[in-house]
Amino acid sequence: MAERMHTTPLPVTPEPKGWQKVKKFLSSRFRSGAWRARKALIPAATSAIAAVAAYAFAAIVFGHSEPYFAATSALISLGFGRDPHIRKALEVAIGVTLGILVGDALQALLGQGYWQGVIVVFVTILLARFIDSGVIFTTQMSIQAVLVVLLPIPVEGPLSRSVDAVIGGVIAIAITMLTPVSFRKEAVAGMRELFTSITGTLRELSSALEEQDSRSGWVALIEARGLQSKIDSVRAEISQADQTATYSPTQRSTRQDLQEMSRTLEKTDLAVRSLRIIARRVITVIDEFDTRSPKGDDLERMSVWFSDAADAVGILGRSVAEPVAPGRHRSLSVARNALGAATTKLTPRNLGAHTLHGEALVMMCRPMMVDFIEATGSDHHEASSYLPNV
Incomplete structure (x- = not known):
């Protein structure tokens, strides 16, 4: 008669309950967050330098009092993580600049107000879809246009914001070209x-x-x-x-x-x-x-x-x-x-x-x-x- 094989059952790990479950969840979130933060050190530093450099360049060289659009254009064009696609960075920079330029032009033509903002966003979206099929391109153009038409006109004049956008886009593209991620x-x-x-x-x-x-x-x-x-x-x-x-x-x-x-x-x-x-x-x-x-x-x-x-x-x-x-x-x-x-x-x-x-x-x-x-x-x-x- 064949002998029966006796096996020792594997220990069953009990499911964590109450505070232990919360502690395990928080610990897992902390480890994943710390890993993401370490991976983001260089992109974060690059984005910060690009934004401040674009703002300082527009303020010091061109004498603009509040060149916020230079900083935002650099950040948006560069993209977090510093996407090394030159073409993509160029497309985003063009989209941001065109959005600001359209907003400046329509604001100078129609004035500033709520109904002008509706018209600006409507025209900008149609223009963006005509130029490019990308959703990101359309979104960037419309966001910049609505900001331009709703914010007060700077003392340097409406077109100064378009110049700031160009400065930010150029700096972002220069950084992308000089410090690319090697694939x-x-x-x-x-x-x-x-x-x-x-x-x-x-x-x-x-x-x-x-x-x-x-x-x-x-x-x-x-x-x-x-x-x-x-x-x-x-x-x-x-x-x-x-x-x-x-x-x-x-x-x-x-x-x-x-x-x-x-x-x-x-x-x-x-x-x-x-x-x-x-x-x-x-x-x-x-x-x-x-x-x-x-x-x-x-x-x-x-x-x-x-x-x-x-x-x-x-x-x-x-x-x-x-x-x-x-x-x-x-x-x-x-x-x-x-x-x-x-x-x-x-x-x-x-x-x-x-x-x-x-x-x-x-x-x-x-x-x-x-x-x-x-x-x-x-x-x-x-x-x-x-x-x-x-």
Whole structure:
């Protein structure tokens, strides 16, 4: 008679009640608030400096008595967190300035009062929608216009507020260009994660072939289909970083790195498109495998090849993350050799493919590997030279 297994029940942690629950909530809120405050140190300092600098510049250089719109324009254009999109900062600055300018013009034409404020906001919103479809652009223009028409006219005259808005916007854009947030690290991290996922998919296909398990093949296919969203995310990060490097004099040295990274990503995108088709073919090869047939496909050899391909792609992923160009180029050369070594084995005979499905699988792997080799910086002719004759 089998012995019964006696297990000790896990201790149950009682739910906090009363003051303990409040204390836990306050502690959690304090920790999250402290984390947000630490992250906001640099953006807060930058915003404060921009606002006061715009106010001081308008007051000292132009002699404006109360240049509040210079400070508000700088804060709004800069945005909390100092969004490094030059184009976005420029659009916000233009929206703020136009709102103030429209308010000044209509106030000079209609005078000041409540019904004038209604007309100003109405006209400003229509003008904003005509210029741009963005909701933020429309909101900024209308807010500035209504403030202008309801506040007293400064002693310097109505157009002085438009000048203040221009000053604040220019200072915000200058700060954005001179002290941008570099997105290269985010792009590199995204590339590293992408290649980790590609390597994992190739290893999943290797495991599926080794274990003759089509369910693992389906898992790999799902993973391969999910790679496209990661590619699109990395593409957006590279585009963001390239925009910053284009306009910022402090980031232009990274443009060459970003161009190389973009080329690697585009070739990897092509390889991943092939990988999705290959994953589907692996499932078919496993489902059609017949252990009784002496002329069947050698799934073990195919499994080993996919494992070798995963190792080579893993080297490529680590190469992209190299921070210095000389080291990255040397690492890409190592990746090229590893990918080339795997590519030279791609013939049906070398991988033991004897059926129609097996041969089709091997032939599908050839363009994928060419794309991966081109991702290391090789041209198409050099990458294709690794392919063996069939």
